[in-house]
Amino acid sequence: xxxxxxxxxxxxxxxxxxxxxxxxxxxxxxxxxxxxxxxxxxxxxxxxxxxxxxxxxxxxxxxxxxxxxxxxxxxxxxxxxxxxxxxxxxxxxxxxxxxxxxxxxxxxxxxxxxxxxxxxxxxxxxxxxxxxxxxxxxxxxxxxxxxxxxxxxxxxxxxxxxxxxxxxxxxxxxxxxxxxxxxxxxxxxxxxxxxxxxxxxxxxxxxxxxxxxxxxxxxxxxxxxxxxxxxxxxxxxxxxxxxxxxxxxxxxxxxxxxxxxxxxxxxxxxxxxxxxxxxxxxxxxxxxxxxxxxxxxxxxxxxxxxxxxxxxxxxxxxxxxxxxxxxxxxxxxxxxxxxxxxxxxxxxxxxxxxxxxxxx
Amino acid sequence: xxxxxxxxxxxxxxxxxxxxxxxxxxxxxxxxxxxxxxxxxxxxxxxxxxxxxxxxxxxxxxxxxxxxxxxxxxxxxxxxxxxxxxxxxxxxxxxxxxxxxxxxxxxxxxxxxxxxxxxxxxxxxxxxxxxxxxxxxxxxxxxxxxxxxxxxxxxxxxxxxxxxxxxxxxxxxxxxxxxxxxxxxxxxxxxxxxxxxxxxxxxxxxxxxxxxxxxxx
Numbered sequence: 001x002x003x004x005x006x007x008x009x010x011x012x013x014x015x016x017x018x019x020x021x022x023x024x025x026x027x028x029x030x031x032x033x034x035x036x037x038x039x040x041x042x043x044x045x046x047x048x049x050x051x052x053x054x055x056x057x058x059x060x061x062x063x064x065x066x067x068x069x070x071x072x073x074x075x076x077x078x079x080x081x082x083x084x085x086x087x088x089x090x091x092x093x094x095x096x097x098x099x100x101x102x103x104x105x106x107x108x109x110x111x112x113x114x115x116x117x118x119x120x121x122x123x124x125x126x127x128x129x130x131x132x133x134x135x136x137x138x139x140x141x142x143x144x145x146x147x148x149x150x151x152x153x154x155x156x157x158x159x160x161x162x163x164x165x166x167x168x169x170x171x172x173x174x175x176x177x178x179x180x181x182x183x184x185x186x187x188x189x190x191x192x193x194x195x196x197x198x199x200x201x202x203x204x205x206x207x208x209x210x211x212x213x214x215x216x217x218x219x220x221x222x223x224x225x226x227x228x229x230x231x232x233x234x235x236x237x238x239x240x241x242x243x244x245x246x247x248x249x250x251x252x253x254x255x256x257x258x259x260x261x262x263x264x265x266x267x268x269x270x271x272x273x274x275x276x277x278x279x280x281x282x283x284x285x286x287x288x289x290x291x292x293x294x295x296x297x298x299x300x301x302x303x304x305x306x307x308x309x310x311x312x313x314x315x316x317x318x319x320x321x322x323x324x325x326x327x328x329x330x331x332x333x334x335x336x337x338x339x340x341x342x343x344x345x346x347x348x349x350x351x352x353x354x355x356x357x358x359x360x
Numbered sequence: 361x362x363x364x365x366x367x368x369x370x371x372x373x374x375x376x377x378x379x380x381x382x383x384x385x386x387x388x389x390x391x392x393x394x395x396x397x398x399x400x401x402x403x404x405x406x407x408x409x410x411x412x413x414x415x416x417x418x419x420x421x422x423x424x425x426x427x428x429x430x431x432x433x434x435x436x437x438x439x440x441x442x443x444x445x446x447x448x449x450x451x452x453x454x455x456x457x458x459x460x461x462x463x464x465x466x467x468x469x470x471x472x473x474x475x476x477x478x479x480x481x482x483x484x485x486x487x488x489x490x491x492x493x494x495x496x497x498x499x500x501x502x503x504x505x506x507x508x509x510x511x512x513x514x515x516x517x518x519x520x521x522x523x524x525x526x527x528x529x530x531x532x533x534x535x536x537x538x539x540x541x542x543x544x545x546x547x548x549x550x551x552x553x554x555x556x557x558x559x560x561x562x563x564x565x566x567x568x569x570x571x572x573x574x575x576x577x
Contacts, residue, residue, distance in 0.1 A: 186577045187404045187490035194489075211467040333497045333503065333577045338566055342504050346563040349511035350460055355520040 008067055058116055068104030069148070069325040072123055076133065081110050085138035088145050095282050096152050103151060110140070127151060157297045160304065163209060164278065166271045178327030185324050190268040191222050196321065204317045208274055209267030210301045216265045217257050226253040233264065253358040277305070277320045284309040285317065296321060361450075368463040373432040377469055380425050384470040384502070385477035387417055388495070391574045392481035395488075404488045408576070415572035420500050423568070425470050426509025429463040434517040440514050460514055466505050475499035478574055500572050505567045512564065 036164045062078055064071040066089045073081045093100060107126040112133040113119050131140050131233045151159070195203035205211040212219030221229065230245045230253050241259075246253035257264055262274045267274075285308045293308035306313040334342075370377075394410050437445055438457075447454050478495030487493065522564060539549045558565050 119484045183405065183408070187488060189489065328577065330569055330570055331429060331497075332501060332573055334501050334567060339504060339559060341562040342508055342564075342567045346507055346511045349515040349564075350457075353460065353511070354456045355516045356452075356456075356515075356518040356523070357521070 007236045018070065035304070061119065061120060067110070068101055070104075070109065070122060071108045071110055072126065073110045074112065074117045074120055077110055077118050077131070080131075080135065080137050080140055084140035084144050088141045088148070088175055089136065092145065092152075094147050094287065095290055096149075096199060097288050099152050099155060099290055099294065102155055103148060105153060108144075108147060109143075157293070159297070160293070162279075163301055164271070164274055166275060176325055177272070177276060177279075179329050181222065182327045182329065183271055184270060185321075188227050189233070190220075190270065192220060192268045192338075197325070199321070200253070201314050201317045201321070204321055205302065206316075207268040208277060208320075209269070210305070210317075216267075217254060220265070220268050222248040226250060226257060227252075229264070230256050267328075273324075276324065277316070280320050280323055281305050281309040281316055284311055362458055362461060365458045366465060369433055369459070369462045371464060372436065373429060373466060376428050376432075377425075377466060380428065381470040381473035383421055384425075384474035387414075387421065388474065388478035388481040388574050390414065392485045395485050395575060398544070404491065406454045407488075408491075408573070409575045411575055414572065418502060418519065419497070419505055419568040421470075422505035425467060426511075427505040427513050429466055430513035430517050431461045431462045433514060437471065440458040447460075448461075449456050456518060460511070463510055463514065464507065467510055469500070471499055471503035473508065474502050481574060485575070487575060488577055492577070493575055495574065498572070500571070501567065508564060508567060 009156075030130060060075060062075050064073060064078075064085055065080055066085055069089070071081060105125075107123050109120050109123055109128045110125045110131055111120055111128040112131050112135075114133045114165065116133070127147060129143050131143055151260050156164070185193060188194065192203045192207040196207045202211070206220055209220070215228065227245060227248065227250070230242060234256060235238075243251045243253050245256050270324060278293075281293070285292060289308045289310070292310075293304055296304040296307045299307075302313040302316075305316050309316050311319075375442065388501050391411055391414055394407055445452075448455060475495065478493075478498050482495045484492035485493065516527065534550055534554065534563075538549075541548050541550065557563050560566060
């Protein structure tokens with residue numbers, strides 16, 4: 001029924017747009033036709049909305065509850081949503097502590113447009129999490145985690161939010177998050193990152209943007225980094241100053257970078273590295289860690305991290321570095337265990353060949 | 361006796377073996393072509409991804425080497441209905457060992473070709489900071505994987521057609537069973553479990569999976 005109405009509405013819309021031919025028209029005529037089109041579009045929208053309401057009127061909805069969270073779902077999504085919530089909620093609860101109370105102010109709707117019952121009707125003051133009726137629990141869990149984390153982090157103060165620069169997702173052990181970070185720490189061209197990889201913790205602070213925010217051009221990067229930045233990002237800007245910079249004059253490089261404002265100077269390590277640092281802080285701090293992080297609003301970032309992790313700041317950075325370096329992807333090398341197992345299988349298969357029944 | 365067996369197997373396989381050795385020699389050089397000496401960090405990540413994609417060819421080549429050497433080792437015996445082998449004053453196990461030993465020795469040819477290719481590629485390539493070349497490790501792994509493939513296919517070829525039929529039938533039964541289980545919407549993954557056992561340590565094909573890259577962090 002609704003599809004038929006949609007087609008009818010589109011026909012009306014098209015005929016309204018085509019009526020009148022292509023001859024020259026006055027501005028008043030154009031205005032009248034635009035208003036006609038707007039009125040028609042409104043009618044189409046109202047018709048479609050009414051059709052959707054007729055379809056979902058009387059639809060029985062389920063609500064899954066965990067702590068202050070209410071997750072509204074179509075009944076057919078119950079198994080997937082329950083599995084996703086069961087895998088996500090403990091991490092959310094552990095990570096955000098008392099801040100999860102903020103979730104009680106809003107209803108969350110797991111919206112699957114292809115659910116057999118149709119979409120969940122609009123709910124007042126709700127946030128929709130889009131999913132597919134055929135989605136796996138793991139995929140739904142990721143969307144759920146992201147939506148809940150985003151909502152909770154609305155309460156994060158601007159200083160911390162600016163430094164984090166992204167959403168703090170409670171990590172899963174098998175998320176494979178640290179492998180790319182190992183790569184970044186290993187092959188990053190910035191000298192602070194390389195010093196950090198070699199074990200210099202003050203460099204780790206600078207690379208993560210915890211220190212040196214007062215003068216990032218100078219403290220996060222050295223002369224060769226600055227020249228590389230200009231050569232990489234502004235190679236076609238052929239001003240005299242740029243040319244001097246590319247010839248090795250550091251003062252010229254500074255001038256170019258400062259001239260482009262703060263937008264060009266980002267922290268040596270990317271946002272994922274900071275998220276990993278926060279993840280480690282929250283893991284170390286255990287229950288209440290996020291609450292302590294928020295409670296120290298206004299203090300320097302390193303002190304806030306130390307307070308949240310309940311360990312000295314240097315230990316936080318050391319733990320982060322150790323964790324990242326431990327995530328080295330398996331190289332091509334074969335472990336002795338694997339090699340011996342392979343040899344063992346070869347011997348077994350050779351013995352099997354010798355015992356073949358062909359000549360018996 | 362071994363010399364004679366080795367010579368005949370070399371004669372039967374020399375053409376495909378040389379082609380495979382050429383491929384083994386060229387593959388690391390193709391990897392080297394992907395590398396740009398002045399690659400920036402952002403490019404390096406992309407380079408590693410493309411090297412990962414290229415890495416799939418190494419185990420494939422190792423399996424092909426094993427398959428061809430194993431098939432060639434038994435082809436003449438199968439054609440002659442094993443009359444020649446039965447006419448020899450040798451126990452079967454001894455004859456099988458001669459055939460397997462000769463095939464294993466011939467396997468060294470593509471392995472050395474890969475090692476040389478990898479060494480040349482590693483020498484001529486200027487790597488971006490943080491990356492290293494693993495020519496010897498790659499060649500050793502290739503040789504081990506090819507040896508596993510050789511013994512596996514050799515064992516299958518050494519059996520009777522009936523044995524091969526049983527193996528194929530068993531695989532077919534498993535596939536049909538998995539399809540039937542899927543039709544009844546049961547959450548039982550027979551094939552997945554078996555493949556997991558085969559490809560994960562201490563499974564026989566564990567050496568084939570994982571990263572195969574000449575250049576890595």
